[in-house]
Each structure stands twice: as structure tokens, then as C-alpha cells.
Amino acid sequence: VSTGTNLDLTGTIKMETPELDAAKAEEATQESRVLIIMTGGTICMQPSPSGFIPARGFQEKCMAPVPTFNDGSASATMDVVANAAREIQENPSLRTPMTAYGRQVRYTVFEFEELLDSSSIDARGWTQIAQAIERNYTLFDGFVILHGTDSLAYTCSALSFMLQNLGKPVVLTGSQAPMLELQNDATDNLLGSLVVAGLFMIPEVCLYFNNRLFRGNRTTKVAASDFAAFDAPNCAPLAVTNSMRTNVNWDMVHRPTSLEPFSIQTNLDTTHVACLRIFPGIKPEMVDAVLKLDGLRGLILETFGAGNAPSGQDNAMINVLASAIKRGIVIVNVTQCLTGSVSPVYATGMSLSRAGVVAGLDMTTEGALTKLAYLLALPESTPESIAKRMSVSIRGELTESSLPIFRHPDGTLPERIQTLTSMGYAIAHGDLEKVQAITKTEHHWLLNDADYSGNTPIHLAATSPSIKILHFLLSQGGSVHLRNRAGRTPLFLAANAGLSEHTLLLRKSGAHLHSDERPAAELLARHRPFVWGMAGVGPKEIRQREMEEEWEWDAGENRMISGSALS
Numbered sequence: 077v078s079t080g081t082n083l084d085l086t087g088t089i090k091m092e093t094p095e096l097d098a099a100k101a102e103e104a105t106q107e108s109r110v111l112i113i114m115t116g117g118t119i120c121m122q123p124s125p126s127g128f129i130p131a132r133g134f135q136e137k138c139m140a141p142v143p144t145f146n147d148g149s150a151s152a153t154m155d156v157v158a159n160a161a162r163e164i165q166e167n168p169s170l171r172t173p174m175t176a177y178g179r180q181v182r183y184t185v186f187e188f189e190e191l192l193d194s195s196s197i198d199a200r201g202w203t204q205i206a207q208a209i210e211r212n213y214t215l216f217d218g219f220v221i222l223h224g225t226d227s228l229a230y231t232c233s234a235l236s237f238m239l240q241n242l243g244k245p246v247v248l249t250g251s252q253a254p255m256l257e258l259q260n261d262a263t264d265n266l267l268g269s270l271v272v273a274g275l276f277m278i279p280e281v282c283l284y285f286n287n288r289l290f291r292g293n294r295t296t297k298v299a300a301s302d303f304a305a306f307d308a309p310n311c312a313p314l315a316v317t318n319s320m321r322t323n324v325n326w327d328m329v330h331r332p333t334s335l336e337p338f339s340i341q342t343n344l345d346t347t348h349v350a351c352l353r354i355f356p357g358i359k360p361e362m363v364d365a366v367l368k369l370d371g372l373r374g375l376i377l378e379t380f381g382a383g384n385a386p387s388g389q390d391n392a393m394i395n396v397l398a399s400a401i402k403r404g405i406v407i408v409n410v411t412q413c414l415t416g417s418v419s420p421v422y423a424t425g426m427s428l429s430r431a432g433v434v435a436g437l438d439m440t441t442e443g444a445l446t447k448l449a450y451l452l453a454l455p456e457s458t459p460e461s462i463a464k465r466m467s468v469s470i471r472g473e474l475t476e477s478s479l480p481i482f483r484h485p486d487g488t489l490p491e492r493i494q495t496l497t498s499m500g501y502a503i504a505h506g507d508l509e510k511v512q513a514i515t516k517t518e519h520h521w522l523l524n525d526a527d528y529s530g531n532t533p534i535h536l537a538a539t540s541p542s543i544k545i546l547h548f549l550l551s552q553g554g555s556v557h558l559r560n561r562a563g564r565t566p567l568f569l570a571a572n573a574g575l576s577e578h579t580l581l582l583r584k585s586g587a588h589l590h591s592d593e594r595p596a597a598e599l600l601a602r603h604r605p606f607v608w609g610m611a612g613v614g615p616k617e618i619r620q621r622e623m624e625e626e627w628e629w630d631a632g633e634n635r636m637i638s639g640s641a642l643s
């Protein structure tokens with residue numbers, strides 16, 4: 077399958093072809109770019125008279141001298157957007173040796189000004205991490221967050237909600253023993269995280285620990301000192317590293333399907349939520365006292381078994397809960413058990429749900445608490461809308477039986493290539509029905525799979541005669557960020573082909589040019605400012621104008637329509 081037609085509508089300039097710059101690009105695509113954000117935790121700690129404390133200079137002290145983190149190549153700097161004023165910091169970078177996947181990972185460590193023991197992190201710290209990712213989103217292929225283990229599961233959960241329409245991997249890790257200890261778990265945890273963030277298109281907030289990659293909002297810390305510190309009791313790992321490979325369970329990977337660009341929600345409301353564990357003999361008065369705390373808006377109730385709590389004499393407990401719910405407090409029921417789900421099978425559990433307590437199904441306490449804090453922070457949320465969303469999966473944080481699944485190839489390689497080829501053929505001929513049929517029959521996996529040129533179906537659809545196909549594949553969760561063997565993103569191909577609607581649709585879905593593509597794009601933009609302006613390069617006025625327009629997908633017309641045209 078070819079890389080795209082590179083239609084030249086003006087006929088005045090010769091478009092760059094992938095073949096021409098293949099050699100140059102080949103080199104660039106050997107490297108992925110990862111930003112490591114250091115927030116503190118044991119991984120960077122050193123002993124002090126008052127016990128272990130976080131220490132600065134992680135990259136120089138702990139990574140540069142280690143051959144697995146540094147192939148000794150000439151040092152290059154990487155730009156990092158350092159703060160709200162968008163000041164650029166030129167950080168020294170390092171590069172890993174060649175991985176088993178034929179790519180190296182170039183990275184730099186961005187240290188927060190204040191490094192914390194994670195037991196001191198709060199919603200401000202989560203905001204800081206989300207903002208660091210947002211400011212640097214277009215400069216890197218993936219992100220690794222180094223963090224203490226104590227509150228790591230909370231941070232993972234919080235970020236999974238805060239990072240909206242995430243299209244790139246964000247991997248959190250830490251360690252039980254500091255990197256500078258002779259026998260530690262830090263080296264393996266960090267290396268595994270770097271590989272996932274740099275080489276796998278898993279656009280989720282994940283936690284990598286002790287050779288396993290978990291969905292972040294399913295995790296909980298299960299051991300205070302054991303290296304196997306984390307587990308996701310109700311969700312199988314997304315990937316497992318054994319021998320020299322990391323094997324991804326692609327069936328499980330969540331992908332954004334809403335055709336919106338990446339954005340963040342900050343300032344989760346952790347000050348008006350509480351968490352209370354039921355115990356035998358607990359008094360309704362105690363629960364009432366918590367529910368009457370000044371300004372309280374939400375409570376996570378950790379109940380017995382499948383979601384049961386004592387009803388209290390004369391239903392006193394139920395009455396306390398029901399009256400709080402009437403006052404607008406959202407109460408969510410999660411189980412104290414490590415595995416399983418809240419379900420109204422017993423009378424005691426059923427009376428809770430009749431009183432208006434929301435079933436948190438199989439969410440962890442960490443997941444439920446941060447989700448509640450997130451929903452409370454959303455503008456225009458009401459107790460009713462929050463209650464409704466607490467029982468529905470928004471980032472894979474709870475198990476819903478009817479979620480769509482993304483299959484990975486079961487078939488042999490030739491079969492896969494055959495399917496990809498028929499997919500490519502259908503896309504090139506604008507045959508939407510065929511594309512839909514292939515995708516439907518268990519072939520969701522091929523959305524991010526690539527042909528011999530490294531083109532995914534989204535690359536091919538970026539220059540397909542039918543924009544409907546591009547829209548369809550994006551809505552199924554195809555990634556806009558993968559690059560083909562020539563180092564090109566789908567957005568580059570669409571703009572290079574002069575296809576403005578395709579370009580706009582990709583932009584609206586969060587696509588941006590990779591930093592390696594920018595020099596070529598800036599050059600091409602001189603000759604064709606309009607379409608490249610839509611892709612986000614070239615003269616400022618044009619870029620500005622395109623961004624100010626509110627573009628929308630018109631389902632009736634199957635086209636992108638600007639807001640001004642709509643009104």
C-alpha cells in the first residue's frame with residue numbers, strides 16, 4: 077500500500093515525497109522522545125539525619141552513569157516548556173541503547189521545584205503534573221512520571237480523569253528502594269516505564285511496577301515494602317514484561333473515540349469529599365457527623381462484601397444517609413473487599429440503593445474518591461449528573477459488561493497483512509461500507525496496526541477520497557499520533573496532499589505535527605500557507621484564523637463545517 081497520493085492541487089510546487097526524505101526520516105524515527113517528570117518519592121531519595129529525603133539531580137546522578145539508560149551518544153538538548161509563562165528550558169538529554177523493538181528512547185528529566193514524599197501530595201500537585209504534561213504534550217511521544225509509592229494509586233486515578241481525550245501514553249512509576257541503593261527495584265521500574273511510554277501506543281494513564289503495567293485508576297498499594305507493591309485487583313494487567321519483551325494485552329487498551337483534542341481539568345475538589353469505612357457497631361450518629369461536615373459534597377462509603385451496611389435500629393443508618401442525599405450530598409458505595417463488585421443482592425445493600433446511595437461497582441476507593449473529586453470540579457455538574465456518572469465507566473475505572481473491545485490479532489501475520497491490505501484498498505477507493513465491515517468483524521486491532529511502510533489505517537484515511545472513512549476510523553479509536561516509517565503523522569500526509577477538510581478533522585481530533593516534521597512542514601507552508609495553517613504551521617494570521625473558527629462535523633452533510641457557516 078502506498079503512502080498516500082500527495083495530490084498537488086495547485087500544480088505549482090513539487091510536493092515532498094516520503095521516498096525523498098526517507099533516509100533522513102529513518103534516523104529520526106529510530107528515536108522516540110519521552111519526558112520524565114520527577115515529583116519525588118523514594119526512587120530519588122538519599123539518607124539524611126532525619127531519615128530518607130528526596131534529592132535533586134536524578135538524571136546526572138542516577139541515569140547518566142548507567143549504560144542501560146545512556147548509550148553514550150553525543151549529548152543533545154531537548155526543549156521543555158517549564159512554566160505557565162511558557163518559558164523554554166533547554167535540558168540535556170540522554171538516549172537508551174537500541175531496544176528490542178528497533179528504536180531508541182531519547183529522554184530528559186524535568187524536576188519539579190519542590191520534590192515531595194508522596195504522602196504530602198494533594199490536588200495542587202496533581203494539577204502541577206497535568207499542566208506539565210499539557211504544556212509539553214506536542215513535544216514528546218510519551219510521558220513518565222516519577223512519584224512516591226504511598227499515594228501513587230491516588231495520583232494515577234486522579235490523572236486518568238484530569239487528562240481528557242488523552243492520545244499518548246502516560247506511565248507513572250516509583251520504587252520501594254532508592255535508585256542509589258545497591259539492590260533496588262528502581263532501575264527495572266524506570267526502564268520498563270521508559271520503554272512503554274516511548275514505544276507503545278497505549279493512550280492511558282498507567283502504572284508500571286515490578287514488570288507489570290496496570291490501568292492507573294484500577295490500582296492500589298498492596299505491600300508496604302515488597303517490590304510487588306501494586307495490584308489492580310479487578311482488572312488484568314495491560315502488559316507484562318517477561319524475558320526481553322513487554323507483551324501488551326491490546327484487547328484491553330482504552331482509546332479516545334470522541335474526536336476532541338487533548339485537554340486537562342485541574343483543581344479537583346478534594347476538600348469537600350470524605351471517605352468512611354463501615355465497621356461492626358458503627359453508630360449512625362458518627363456517619364451523620366461526617367455527613368454534616370461543613371461544605372461536604374460527597375462521601376465514599378466503604379461497605380462490607382457486596383455493598384452491605386448495618387441498617388441501624390429503626391433504619392436509623394438508612395435515614396441518615398437518605399437525608400444527606402436529599403441535601404445534595406453524593407454518597408458512593410464501594411466494597412472493603414479487594415476484589416469483586418458492589419451489587420444489590422442482599423436486603424441491606426438494596427436498602428442503601430433505595431435510599432439513593434450510588435453503586436460504585438468494582439471501583440477501588442482511590443478510583444472512586446478521585447473520580448468524585450473530578451466530577452465535582454467540572455463546571456455545571458449537579459448532584460444528579462454526578463451520581464449518574466459515578467456508576468458509568470468514563471476511563472475504564474469500573475467494569476461495564478457492554479464496553480466495546482479492541483481485538484488484537486489472533487491470526488497469523490500473513491492473515492493480518494491480508495486484512496490490512498483489503499482495508500487499505502477499501503480506504504483508497506473510498507469504500508466506507510467495506511471499511512466498516514472489516515472493522516466490525518473483530519478487527520478493531522488493525523486501527524493502530526501498520527503495513528510495511530508503517531502506515532496505519534488512519535494514515536491511509538488521511539488521504540482517502542472519502543472523508544467519511546477518516547471520521548469513522550477516528551470515532552473507532554484510531555490514533556492520530558503514530559508515525560509511519562518515513563516519520564510522518566497522518567496530519568502531515570493530509571496537509572501535504574492539500575486536503576483541508578481532512579486536515580481540519582484530524583486537528584479537531586487532537587492531531588499535531590511531530591517536532592521532527594516541523595522543519596519540512598514550515599518549508600512546505602511557504603508555498604501553500606492555507607492548508608498548512610490548518611495543520612498548525614506557517615503564517616501566524618492564518619493559523620490564528622483557522623483556530624478561531626469553530627469547526628464541527630456535520631453528520632448530515634458528512635463534512636467539516638465552520639461555526640460561522642452553521643449559524
Ligand code: ASN
Pocket residue numbers: 116117118119192193194195223224225226227250251252253
Ligand atoms: N514515602 C515514600 C513516598 O511515597 C514511599 C516510596 O516511594 N516508596 O514518597
